[in-house]
Amino acid sequence: MRKVYLDHAATTPVRQEVLDAMMHVFKEVYGNPSSIHQFGRPARKLMEEAREKVAKAINADPKEIVFTGSGTEADNIAIVGGARANKKKGNHLITTVVEHHAVLDAFKALEKEGFEVTYLPVDADGRISVDDFKNALRDDTVLVSIMHGNNEVGTIMPVEEIGAICRERKILFHTDAVQTVGKIPVDVKAINCDFLALSGHKIYGPKGIGVLYMRRGVRTQPLYFGGGQERKLRPGTENVANIVGLSVAIELAVAEREQESARLSALRDKLIDGILGSIEETRLNGPREQRLPHNVNVSIEYIEGEALLLSCDMKGIAASSGSACTSGSLDPSHVLMAMGLTHTTAHGSLRLSLGKATTEEDVDYVIEQLKPIADKLRAMSPVWER
Amino acid sequence: MRKVYLDHAATTPVRQEVLDAMMHVFKEVYGNPSSIHQFGRPARKLMEEAREKVAKAINADPKEIVFTGSGTEADNIAIVGGARANKKKGNHLITTVVEHHAVLDAFKALEKEGFEVTYLPVDADGRISVDDFKNALRDDTVLVSIMHGNNEVGTIMPVEEIGAICRERKILFHTDAVQTVGKIPVDVKAINCDFLALSGHKIYGPKGIGVLYMRRGVRTQPLYFGGGQERKLRPGTENVANIVGLSVAIELAVAEREQESARLSALRDKLIDGILGSIEETRLNGPREQRLPHNVNVSIEYIEGEALLLSCDMKGIAASSGSACTSGSLDPSHVLMAMGLTHTTAHGSLRLSLGKATTEEDVDYVIEQLKPIADKLRAMSPVWER
């Protein structure tokens, strides 16, 4: 049976170039980068070269790059650490209702500590309005976090506008770019952000490695404590292999971005049109324009998401229903609900996220398979009246 | 030139069996373990098998195993999370002056939050006294953290006795077993601990992965926030390759422990005797008995540690002076100072930590090379009067 992996927004396979670089580290450069001897120095050197690569990829300075253990950790050091470290300046924070849980749950934790948080609503496309944002600003607003691109529905947020306003008002601005790097331009100077979070495993790098960009002069606090690594923000022996792996991954992702994104956008649109054209009462979630090139998210009405996923899986199609992280939970996606979908429609959502290996044949195959799956499940559905 | 890596307490190379298991994950099982499709399910399965292996290695239940991003993180979730989650029960904590920075700095952070911490002193061998511990106990003591084996001087602590007392008094007991697993028996039931921390890269596993053992029913809090992974204690997409790698590493380390530790102990004693016998005014730091099999730590008086390290490095010998993590710092080792060494003697300390690849020839080579190095540096030293 054909196997079609369309869950690249959840995670990606590690590409060969990354694996080769990591294997070199595992086999040849196993010293501790903090050691001053001949086994440690090359590890330190590789790490600093990796830092330069990452910095270059997002138009930052190597000194502004902190390696973390995950995207989640980068988000948390920016948000929880940033808010705590700047508490004296104010108590109000702003984010959106459609952030990833790594961001949302960080804000929930800060609320328990006494911070006040405004969660900006989104429109039917999952986008915040800059006017809403301006209205939410207060004199005591200290930190704002607005994701660059949404992981569930692919909506691109107006982060440059938000960034400019924050910079002018000297408010810390964090953006979660885990889904956007390698897909659309990610330039910390253009975005005007103070913090930015990245993750290795979404760009054909390894799992368990992230990056926090931290603008020079900006203050945050570590969330856990130990050795002096990564300017004490991420203590613990550095994961050199993953750091090197991520740097190779991001360098390639950025180099290939334009061409690959054009290719993915075309496949994405074909897949959207194919599904909406062949299955009635199906809606696209998220915008048609200003949408991440690898994201397709549709709701096939009167069908439940897990049943849909299982049926797809039986045809070799790996997809997701909402965020991969929440698929263990029973609640419908908070993102889709925030966009105004009914409980039932949100439940029937299917995210198909494209990647390097995705071909036109894959897209054709999915379009072809999805219709009979929908028919079969609808025939079983008590809410489908036809 | 001969290359002799004697810094295994700082980090170890990844062994082939571990690398093979990790490569399998990288190439074949790249799905997100939270995904329910055919790419995610095998990842989940491998992860749960890894959890079983780790549990077995330390006589725990798989449900009591939490995978973290490092040993540092495991220490922090136990100590910072454990203290915060149980704050209502009391405000007093106990640890020792010779802990790793991952533990010490966690307690320093808790002190800033208002906790009171007793730092138990150590004797000349680096060991705490159980009587001191008993005297330090208070009615409001909620959490105790005492390392299993010291990373700098190899002292093994009386954790079983401490554990029994804590269990009886219903005080949470954490032990940092990062240096001991695979070297001496690590059995959570025998130790009577509530938490225990491990790290992959000290046992020929990958860097950037740790384990927190958490006894059933014990409460702690996460330090950062996000998805529901690892029972919300360590949110973020799981590092499946490293999790599997660590599980293979610990399984092998425990299986080979008895034989390998006997071999290392013999080499260790030969190295100690060789150095003390050939270089005058040299002292062993840490005990002769109840010492970790891979640890040698000597002070060559009138010589500064970094100069010693550099000179060793030029002869191909990779060693460390105090903890690898602190070698960027200028302060002499807090462990050696706590053992009563003078500033100057502490500065002249050299840690040689043995491992799987260490041979008798390596030991002979080091003994042979160290004497002329010491002579040369002493001839340069204004404090050496001979």
Added chain:
Amino acid sequence: MYSDKVIDHFTNPRNVGEIEDASGVGEVGNMKCGDIMKMYLKINDETNMIEDVTFKTFGCGAAIATSSMSTEMIKGKTINEALDLTNRAIADALDGLPPVKMHCSVLAEEALKAALLDYQKKSGKNLGLNEEDFEDWDEQ
């Protein structure tokens, strides 16, 4: 995650559909996840035998598989036997369900009881079923 039996009943669900002149129809919603199940019974008034049973389910894989399995388990059985059917028995018959999916099997038990309640009302027989019990269930 799911046993082979669950996958089998999900892939080839038995007794899907509606019964035009059903003796009893039950529809329940799972408050926990918003899913819905509808069960149709054809009962022989003389013998109290369940001669036919069908279902329609809007729900996850476990919900569909338990719906299918439960219809198999009561087809040809008497009303009394059907009343004894528990969600645990259905789950067991499927070689178990993941813990987070146990609540889905409740859907099948509830739909069956709701259909029998409907039959009790329509037929005037007293099966010992109580309307209020269902309202309680709904809020579980």
Added chain:
Amino acid sequence: MYSDKVIDHFTNPRNVGEIEDASGVGEVGNMKCGDIMKMYLKINDETNMIEDVTFKTFGCGAAIATSSMSTEMIKGKTINEALDLTNRAIADALDGLPPVKMHCSVLAEEALKAALLDYQKKSGKNLGLNEEDFEDWDEQ
């Protein structure tokens, strides 16, 4: 971490040792890390020329290399030239030092000045050096 020149001066330090009948001896301790450097000067009273200079250092690689380099830089120079020597110049001559190691080069500058102060005292010449300045340094 260290430049080739640092490594060279560390491995083959120039002018190690003591001078029996030194014209001036300076010993300074680095409060920051507990390291110690001692410098011996042999000065021609007529020409104010530093004819010989040696050192002994208990300190890190950078301390040893800067000690060695500083002796090279002042040998054959006049007292005035030696007074102009800064730790930055020594570090530059070594192709730089890692930032955390810059303070080690201060050791060499200080030891030299301390030796010159000692010479000032012994010779009765006024080199414009002030005892108090050194006490300040010690606490840096």
